[in-house]
Amino acid sequence: xxxxxxxxxxxxxxxxxxxxxxxxxxxxxxxxxxxxxxxxxxxxxxxxxxxxxxxxxxxxxxxxxxxxxxxxxxxxxxxxxxxxxxxxxxxxxxxxxxxxxxxxxxxxxxxxxxxxxxxxxxxxxxxxxxxxxxxxxxxxxxxxxxxxxxxxxxxxxxxxxxxxxxxxxxxxxxxxxxxxxxxxxxxxxxxxxxxxxxxxxxxxxxxxxxxxxxxxxxxxxxxxxxxxxxxxxxxxxxxxxxxxxxxxxxxxxxxxxxxxxxxxxxxxxxxxxxxxxxxxxxxxxxxxxxxxxxxxxxxxxxxxxxxxxxxxxxxxxxxxxxxxxxxxxxxxxxxxxxxxxxxxxxxxxxxxxxxxxxxxxxxxxxxxxxxxxxxxxxxxxxxxxxxxxxxxxxxxxxxxxxxxxxxxxxxxxxxxxxxxxxxxxxxxxxxxx
Ligand code: ADP
Ligand code: ZN
Numbered sequence: 001x002x003x004x005x006x007x008x009x010x011x012x013x014x015x016x017x018x019x020x021x022x023x024x025x026x027x028x029x030x031x032x033x034x035x036x037x038x039x040x041x042x043x044x045x046x047x048x049x050x051x052x053x054x055x056x057x058x059x060x061x062x063x064x065x066x067x068x069x070x071x072x073x074x075x076x077x078x079x080x081x082x083x084x085x086x087x088x089x090x091x092x093x094x095x096x097x098x099x100x101x102x103x104x105x106x107x108x109x110x111x112x113x114x115x116x117x118x119x120x121x122x123x124x125x126x127x128x129x130x131x132x133x134x135x136x137x138x139x140x141x142x143x144x145x146x147x148x149x150x151x152x153x154x155x156x157x158x159x160x161x162x163x164x165x166x167x168x169x170x171x172x173x174x175x176x177x178x179x180x181x182x183x184x185x186x187x188x189x190x191x192x193x194x195x196x197x198x199x200x201x202x203x204x205x206x207x208x209x210x211x212x213x214x215x216x217x218x219x220x221x222x223x224x225x226x227x228x229x230x231x232x233x234x235x236x237x238x239x240x241x242x243x244x245x246x247x248x249x250x251x252x253x254x255x256x257x258x259x260x261x262x263x264x265x266x267x268x269x270x271x272x273x274x275x276x277x278x279x280x281x282x283x284x285x286x287x288x289x290x291x292x293x294x295x296x297x298x299x300x301x302x303x304x305x306x307x308x309x310x311x312x313x314x315x316x317x318x319x320x321x322x323x324x325x326x327x328x329x330x331x332x333x334x335x336x337x338x339x340x341x342x343x344x345x346x347x348x349x350x351x352x353x354x355x356x357x358x359x360x361x362x363x364x365x366x367x368x369x370x371x372x373x374x375x376x377x378x379x380x381x382x383x384x385x386x387x388x389x390x391x392x393x394x395x396x397x398x399x400x401x402x403x404x405x406x407x408x409x410x411x412x413x414x415x416x417x418x419x420x421x422x423x424x425x426x427x428x429x430x431x432x433x
Pocket of ligand 1: 090139209210211212213214232233234235236237238299301322325
């Protein structure tokens with residue numbers, strides 16, 4: 001039974017009706033309160049009354065990250081600041097961050113969406129949940145915290161970092177559930193190995209991982225290494241943080257909290273909506289948010305939607321695991337390459353660790369992709385010939401599956417910096433023009 005079977009298992013027709021009602025309300029809400037949307041809607045000649053079916057969402061304007069930057073900090077806020085109970089911000093690695101204001105209702109909805117996510121992952125009252133997502137402006141920490149609170153489990157707010165202490169607490173407090181990015185889960189696993197602590201002997205049972213792309217191969221690696229079930233969370237600051245979509249016991253795609261988010265997939269080049277089942281850019285419209293509703297937010301995340309009967313009983317539409325963002329896509333000698341494709345091929349090779357870095361350079365007129373990956377200790381210590389053989393094996397494997405020639409650099413174990421949050425795995429050294 002899901003956390004909220006009324007909405008998670010609602011017959012699709014009824015759910016769509018509910019979405020339509022909420023979509024019209026949202027359009028009316030922003031049209032009245034947010035000058036940015038008011039002008040855009042006026043220009044397009046669209047009002048809440050123009051929305052007669054869900055497909056009419058395609059009449060609405062898109063919103064992109066730059067719109068949030070341009071309207072920093074509160075230009076897109078639809079309520080007076082005194083109604084805002086909290087403000088989060090995205091990591092904003094470049095330039096100004098984008099802000100996410102929440103009313104009390106927004107915070108409640110967010111906790112509800114996260115509770116569904118955690119419940120679906122098998123988290124229950126009585127669980128001891130160690131939350132190693134960063135607390136602070138980042139939505140991960142408090143997002144998981146509130147969801148876990150709603151379920152009534154014990155939360156240990158370790159935040160990210162201080163990995164040795166994470167492992168110690170995990171052991172001493174009997175942590176049963178871990179929340180973190182997938183890359184940080186691996187860092188924690190390595191630290192435990194270094195401390196000679198066998199994860200499989202600890203009560204840890206399940207992890208809920210998200211905030212960055214990770215492949216199915218990586219999920220299996222984490223499940224084996226930590227001896228747990230690795231479940232998933234998906235979300236973004238612009239739509240209120242984690243809680244947008246989550247996987248279920250079928251571990252085959254993520255259910256979108258459709259009563260809160262209307263999902264579309266569009267062709268990233270033409271921006272035309274694509275039929276369900278076709279791959280493209282995920283576009284999300286919030287349906288119940290108050291402080292900062294989003295119309296057709298272009299996530300840049302590449303996926304496809306699936307409307308199908310799921311063995312878990314949920315009727316919520318599913319999206320495929322995100323394999324990458326359109327802005328992460330590399331074009332190497334004319335071939336489109338997602339870092340995640342390289343990740344999953346590297347994980348096929350038994351002599352390497354799941355720790356890698358991709359470097360893109362210009363070599364004459366061509367792009368060159370350098371794959372740096374750590375060797376397992378035994379492989380590394382087997383000498384230069386063995387290392388060369390492993391490098392060649394990886395080059396061949398990538399060439400045979402993807403058709404691109406890469407340079408592989410096998411590294412000494414533990415050479416790469418370990419991730420404590422979102423892993424940075426691509427360095428693009430090509431000159432910007
Ligand atoms: P920032 O944009 O600063 O990185 P966010 O935390 O808002 O901050 O990042 C949201 C993005 O993180 C999503 O658009 C997506 O690219 C990525 N993301 C979040 N969860 C997942 C997931 N489960 N799988 C793949 N990517 C994810
Ligand atoms: Zn399901």
